[in-house]
Amino acid sequence: MYSKFSTFSRIIKMNTKQLKGHIGQIVTLKGWVANRRESKTVVFINLRDGQGMCQCILGLEGLGEGLFQTAKTLGQESSISVTGKVVEDTRQFGGFELNATDLKVYQNAKDYPISNKEHGIEFLIDHRHLWIRSRRQWAIMRVRNCITYAIHNFFQGQDFVQMDAPIFTGNAAEGTTDLFETDYYGKPAYLTQSGQLYGEAMALAMGKIYTFGPTFRAEKSKTRRHLSEFWMIEPEMAFCDIFENMDTIESFLRSVVQEVLEKCPDELKILNRDTSNLETVAKKFPRLSYDEAVEILKGNQDVDGKNTLLTIEEDIKENAVRIIEIEEDIAQREAAIAAGGMKKGAINFNQNKIDTLKQELKQIEEDQRNMPQWLESARNFEYGNDFGGSDETVLTRLFDCPIMVYDWPHEIKAFYMKRNPDDQRFARGVDVLAPEGYGEIVGGGERETSEEWLVEKINEHKLPMDVFQWYLDLRRYGSVPHSGFGLGLERLVAWICKLDHVRETIPFPRYYGRLEP
RNA sequence: GCCUUCAUAGCUCAGCUGGUUAGAGCGGUUGACUGUUAAUCAAUAGGUCCCUGGUUCGAGUCCAGGUGAGGGCGCCA
Numbered sequence: 001m002y003s004k005f006s007t008f009s010r011i012i013k014m015n016t017k018q019l020k021g022h023i024g025q026i027v028t029l030k031g032w033v034a035n036r037r038e039s040k041t042v043v044f045i046n047l048r049d050g051q052g053m054c055q056c057i058l059g060l061e062g063l064g065e066g067l068f069q070t071a072k073t074l075g076q077e078s079s080i081s082v083t084g085k086v087v088e089d090t091r092q093f094g095g096f097e098l099n100a101t102d103l104k105v106y107q108n109a110k111d112y113p114i115s116n117k118e119h120g121i122e123f124l125i126d127h128r129h130l131w132i133r134s135r136r137q138w139a140i141m142r143v144r145n146c147i148t149y150a151i152h153n154f155f156q157g158q159d160f161v162q163m164d165a166p167i168f169t170g171n172a173a174e175g176t177t178d179l180f181e182t183d184y185y186g187k188p189a190y191l192t193q194s195g196q197l198y199g200e201a202m203a204l205a206m207g208k209i210y211t212f213g214p215t216f217r218a219e220k221s222k223t224r225r226h227l228s229e230f231w232m233i234e235p236e237m238a239f240c241d242i243f244e245n246m247d248t249i250e251s252f253l254r255s256v257v258q259e260v261l262e263k264c265p266d267e268l269k270i271l272n273r274d275t276s277n278l279e280t281v282a283k284k285f286p287r288l289s290y291d292e293a294v295e296i297l298k299g300n301q302d303v304d305g306k307n308t309l310l311t312i313e314e315d316i317k318e319n320a321v322r323i324i325e326i327e328e329d330i331a332q333r334e335a336a337i338a339a340g341g342m343k344k345g346a347i348n349f350n351q352n353k354i355d356t357l358k359q360e361l362k363q364i365e366e367d368q369r370n371m372p373q374w375l376e377s378a379r380n381f382e383y384g385n386d387f388g389g390s391d392e393t394v395l396t397r398l399f400d401c402p403i404m405v406y407d408w409p410h411e412i413k414a415f416y417m418k419r420n421p422d423d424q425r426f427a428r429g430v431d432v433l434a435p436e437g438y439g440e441i442v443g444g445g446e447r448e449t450s451e452e453w454l455v456e457k458i459n460e461h462k463l464p465m466d467v468f469q470w471y472l473d474l475r476r477y478g479s480v481p482h483s484g485f486g487l488g489l490e491r492l493v494a495w496i497c498k499l500d501h502v503r504e505t506i507p508f509p510r511y512y513g514r515l516e517p
Numbered sequence: 518g519c520c521u522u523c524a525u526a527g528c529u530c531a532g533c534u535g536g537u538u539a540g541a542g543c544g545g546u547u548g549a550c551u552g553u554u555a556a557u558c559a560a561u562a563g564g565u566c567c568c569u570g571g572u573u574c575g576a577g578u579c580c581a582g583g584u585g586a587g588g589g590c591g592c593c594a
Contacts, residue, residue, distance in 0.1 A: 093554090116555040117543050217594085351529095
């Protein structure tokens, strides 16, 4: 309010999140036209400014003839500034609207490509630079931001030191996955697939550390769970065994989810997220050994009186019933439209309903094609193998919160995993599987401490010994029990927002075949 | 790499066992309407039916190959 220009002092610049407490005052909002409707003497504009939304009433009376005519021509996503009086209106998103007395147009945009109608994924991804402006994407990006903040919050609050691991690496560390090769001053270098080995070194320097950085994998995966470039959080803790590690993972995930629930209720509402499926993180996460998990997966052991295979079979039957329902619904609506005599508004409504139903139908039909294969895979699961994506979905079907699977056959885990001293068949790895079909969001474990064992494993995996000499130094000088894990940020965002694809969790996704925009 | 589904207007989709001039809704444009939430109502413009070849009197529709996309498996977070 401090201004030597008394004539300007009554006008306050602010964003749409700050309107509360300014009812009756004249304020200025700057933003973009998200939507516009008009009648003879009034134009309604949904103004978005990145913080939120506010409906602005641009009336002939308040603006005068000239500005009112301008307001009528504004296209979607025009950039404007509106001055007016703040009025409470509980019907509006945010609870307020602005009665305009002045309008400034930065640019009158024409033919904005993304309409309020539904679009296909290919079109939207091609327009990702604009798509991120839309309501749903706005909500996702804000949840992602909240999650990022909550992650730092958790670790910083527990005296972890954040470190940045190198992105260029000289060797394919774990040897398994396909890496992106680049030219590094004439030598081949690879984009990192994990900062873990460097994290271990840093943990022995700092006690507790976490990395938060990009990760690159050149896997030609075409699934809703994979990206070529994604962000991973990798904590590493000295003097920590697998059970303390699991305790940390559990309180970490619980803390992040609860912070999102607390800080992003509006965003989760926009996403139609049923938050009761997130509140379950308050419960103790079930911890299953690999052996137990296999028994449940194969249907030999029930959980709370429910059987995995029978439950999936029931899901398939329910889907079949739903398909018939949808087909009948569509047929009825199409017949009603074809019969004629329907008002245009009613036709429009039914047409939209048909579109939505068809979308749902496509999705269910796809599930129906895939689910029998999942059942087959679960039934024929061979003890000793790693779980596949579908096995994770089948296994987690019976749980409503994340579960932890630990003590895996050592042959299928990375060379640096510690053997269970009580049973040499197993390595002390742990995977966290999210509910609702999201699968593995965390992979981690306790690390091998013995130089001798590590050398044996490196040879067994046929990895080049020379590049691991620095890593073996960590076992030569003050080796201690230590553990850590890796969390896939995008998979966590996808689960918390309940998205059907990780590509919506990151501003500009990079995945097989996609490099633009 | 394997399996599977698909490609028609700017967008989302119909188009049946091959048959005259290619259909709807949304969006665009023009007009009507004091309060709308993807407003409503009327009029109007808008097409290389992904590409190449084949079958046929006749192909958006059938067949073969190609290209592009969605999804599942493998691999993984």
